[in-house]
Amino acid sequence: MRALTYHGTHDVRVDTVPDPQIVNPRDAVIEVTATAICGSDLHLYDGVIPGVMRGDILGHEFMGRVVETGRESTLKKGQRVVVPFTISCGKCFHCMKQQYSACDNSNPAEKQDLTEPLYGEALSGLFGYSQLTGGYPGGQAEYVRVPFSDVGPIVIPDGPSDEEVLFLSDILPTGWMAAENCDIEEGDTVAVWGCGPVGLFAVQSALLMGAHQVIAIDHYPNRLDLARKLGAKVIDYRRTHVLEAVREMTGGIGPDAVIDAVGMESHGFQPDNAMDTVKQKIGIGADRGHVLREAIMAVRKGGRVSMPGVYGGFLDKFPTGAFMEKGLQWRTGQTHVQKYTHDLLRRIQEGEIDTTFLISHRLPLEEAPRGYRNFHSNQDEWTKVVLTPGS
Amino acid sequence: MNKHETGRHRGLGGRDLALILGTGLLAAGAVTFWHHSRQPRPPVPPDSAPGRTSRQGRYGDYAVSGRSVTINRPRGEVYAFWRDFSNLSRFMSNVAAVKTEGDLTTWTIAAPAGRTVTVRTRIVSERENEEIVWRSVEGSDIDTEGKVSFRDAPGGRGTEVEAVIAYVPPVGRLGQMIAKLFGREPRIQGRHELKRLKMLMETGEVATSRNRVTD
Ligand SMILES: NC(=O)c1ccc[n+]([C@@H]2O[C@H](COP(=O)([O-])OP(=O)(O)OC[C@H]3O[C@@H](n4cnc5c(N)ncnc54)[C@H](O)[C@@H]3O)[C@@H](O)[C@H]2O)c1
Ligand SMILES: [Zn+2]
Ligand SMILES: [Zn+2]
Numbered sequence: 001m002r003a004l005t006y007h008g009t010h011d012v013r014v015d016t017v018p019d020p021q022i023v024n025p026r027d028a029v030i031e032v033t034a035t036a037i038c039g040s041d042l043h044l045y046d047g048v049i050p051g052v053m054r055g056d057i058l059g060h061e062f063m064g065r066v067v068e069t070g071r072e073s074t075l076k077k078g079q080r081v082v083v084p085f086t087i088s089c090g091k092c093f094h095c096m097k098q099q100y101s102a103c104d105n106s107n108p109a110e111k112q113d114l115t116e117p118l119y120g121e122a123l124s125g126l127f128g129y130s131q132l133t134g135g136y137p138g139g140q141a142e143y144v145r146v147p148f149s150d151v152g153p154i155v156i157p158d159g160p161s162d163e164e165v166l167f168l169s170d171i172l173p174t175g176w177m178a179a180e181n182c183d184i185e186e187g188d189t190v191a192v193w194g195c196g197p198v199g200l201f202a203v204q205s206a207l208l209m210g211a212h213q214v215i216a217i218d219h220y221p222n223r224l225d226l227a228r229k230l231g232a233k234v235i236d237y238r239r240t241h242v243l244e245a246v247r248e249m250t251g252g253i254g255p256d257a258v259i260d261a262v263g264m265e266s267h268g269f270q271p272d273n274a275m276d277t278v279k280q281k282i283g284i285g286a287d288r289g290h291v292l293r294e295a296i297m298a299v300r301k302g303g304r305v306s307m308p309g310v311y312g313g314f315l316d317k318f319p320t321g322a323f324m325e326k327g328l329q330w331r332t333g334q335t336h337v338q339k340y341t342h343d344l345l346r347r348i349q350e351g352e353i354d355t356t357f358l359i360s361h362r363l364p365l366e367e368a369p370r371g372y373r374n375f376h377s378n379q380d381e382w383t384k385v386v387l388t389p390g391s
Numbered sequence: 392m393n394k395h396e397t398g399r400h401r402g403l404g405g406r407d408l409a410l411i412l413g414t415g416l417l418a419a420g421a422v423t424f425w426h427h428s429r430q431p432r433p434p435v436p437p438d439s440a441p442g443r444t445s446r447q448g449r450y451g452d453y454a455v456s457g458r459s460v461t462i463n464r465p466r467g468e469v470y471a472f473w474r475d476f477s478n479l480s481r482f483m484s485n486v487a488a489v490k491t492e493g494d495l496t497t498w499t500i501a502a503p504a505g506r507t508v509t510v511r512t513r514i515v516s517e518r519e520n521e522e523i524v525w526r527s528v529e530g531s532d533i534d535t536e537g538k539v540s541f542r543d544a545p546g547g548r549g550t551e552v553e554a555v556i557a558y559v560p561p562v563g564r565l566g567q568m569i570a571k572l573f574g575r576e577p578r579i580q581g582r583h584e585l586k587r588l589k590m591l592m593e594t595g596e597v598a599t600s601r602n603r604v605t606d
Contacts, residue, residue, distance in 0.1 A: 018602065072595065091593045109590070110583060111600070125598065
């Protein structure tokens with residue numbers, strides 16, 4: 001089959017690789033009909049997540065048709081399914097608590113050696129997201145082997161198009177969980193750093209959950225415009241002092257909740273960010289935490305910090321003092337996708353949520369490297385890339 | 392002072408090992424470490440941590456390692472699965488075969504270059520649904536003993552399985568080969584095995600990222 005594989009920093013290629021097979025009883029094999037490039041893939045592309053190997057198939061946002069089923073799979077050949085990027089067994093302590101991205105049983109035992117020293121515990125397996133999360137071949141391919149296919153994939157009834165449901169695999173639940181982690185109350189202001197797909201879905205979700213006001217922060221005019229169209233107030237951080245602006249836009253109180261939808265590769269020329277960039281380049285496992293620091297300074301006393309943005313290593317100059325003295329709460333994690341898919345599918349079907357407004361480019365899988373290049377370096381226009389195999 | 396004796400199951404190592412394993416096989420009663428050392432130490436009571444997490448790595452000739460895992464299945468089921476030793480090769484990757492005759496078990500362990508190591512053990516005590524203790528017998532390639540215990544986990548979380556293995560790292564050519572097999576990272580090995588056991592019991596399969604049966 002054809003698949004997008006990693007060859008090094010800023011070097012991804014579409015190669016011919018062996019087709020996947022059923023390996024375990026609960027597996028299914030999916031023929032991919034649509035897949036997307038995620039901001040998380042850019043962390044791999046930039047080489048700032050450890051444990052990606054040459055030849056690894058990337059991609060964790062995908063959907064398609066079931067073509068093969070293992071003897072314990074509950075799927076049927078021909079069904080159209082969206083596959084969560086988190087691989088979860090559905091039986092362990094964490095899965096029972098709906099903490100699917102903490103699943104104990106999906107990250108192969110021998111791969112956990114990498115994660116345990118780094119994080120204390122291994123996480124669930126994820127598709128196409130480095131050896132740290134199991135080394136599972138990803139979804140930017142013609143076919144994918146889907147473990148625990150009786151738990152993860154959601155069957156899509158006739159009606160919605162692929163594009164309308166594809167983002168159930170990751171960014172829609174991610175934006176939703178980011179807003180849920182804000183515990184929004186009446187009159188609340190939520191400030192969102194980053195107007196990429198995750199930030200945009202967080203804006204939409206926070207408004208649906210009843211936020212009085214959502215402030216979206218970025219520097220790309222087109223992305224800010226998408227946030228504005230959803231109903232957010234926007235701040236262009238190149239033009240405006242973010243800390244002063246959010247305080248002045250909240251009656252001097254500060255936002256009740258803040259969302260870091262940027263993660264470990266914050267842009268900008270702030271001194272802390274410049275130092276972090278150097279450390280990241282020389283590869284000492286350092287994260288770039290400018291947005292997180294700014295969000296913690298901006299949030300009101302006793303407020304909530306929600307962090308869907310991905311971090312992989314260590315952060316210094318973390319404002320521990322501000323965090324403690326202001327009495328903040330912090331919630332984060334890889335999204336527990338399976339917890340949200342059914343509810344969000346219903347909201348899509350009822351027209352409550354718009355999922356296609358952020359798609360800017362549709363490419364055949366063969367052109368995926370061009371998609372990566374532009375989603376990485378031409379972010380203002382390239383807001384979300386959908387790839388279709390076999391076209 | 393018999394500190395430097397190396398005889399099997401004798402000396403300081405043996406007694407401390409018994410404490411660690413809690414088998415009570417080798418030591419009469421609860422003897423504490425500092426009673427044996429030359430310098431009297433202040434009588435600080437031991438803490439609540441399992442002995443194998445002690446900063447002291449060796450117990451006489453014995454290297455000890457162990458690990459706990461909580462399995463979301465009833466105790467009787469987990470015990471029965473383990474007690475059927477033919478199941479063990481399903482989650483112990485080095486174990487090629489397990490043969491049981493009476494209370495004697497022969498483990499065939501795959502080693503590099505097509506060689507095998509044979510370990511013969513006898514169950515020295517067992518309590519149904521609670522624990523199994525075994526020790527190597529004459530003719531075993533490795534001098535080892537171990538214990539696995541099963542307890543109800545709190546809050547309906549299933550069963551806590553705790554496995555502790557002690558062995559004398561052998562010397563010579565065979566020793567080097569065995570050290571390669573287990574000696575380097577027995578902790579990691581043990582963790583892999585218990586995690587695979589958990590996967591099997593909870594999900595019915597062992598997770599793998601292989602994309603093809605033959606990979
Ligand atoms: N938690 C999860 O499960 C999960 C799932 C998907 C994505 N993510 C993460 O969410 C983050 C965003 O993903 P995305 O797909 O939207 O990525 P993206 O790269 O498309 O968007 C990031 C946006 O942040 C903006 N930004 C950069 N620096 C900024 C700053 N200093 N202030 C304000 N905005 C700034 C960029 O201009 C860009 O628009 C990534 O870290 C990604 O890995 C997490
Ligand atoms: Zn993603
Ligand atoms: Zn699980």
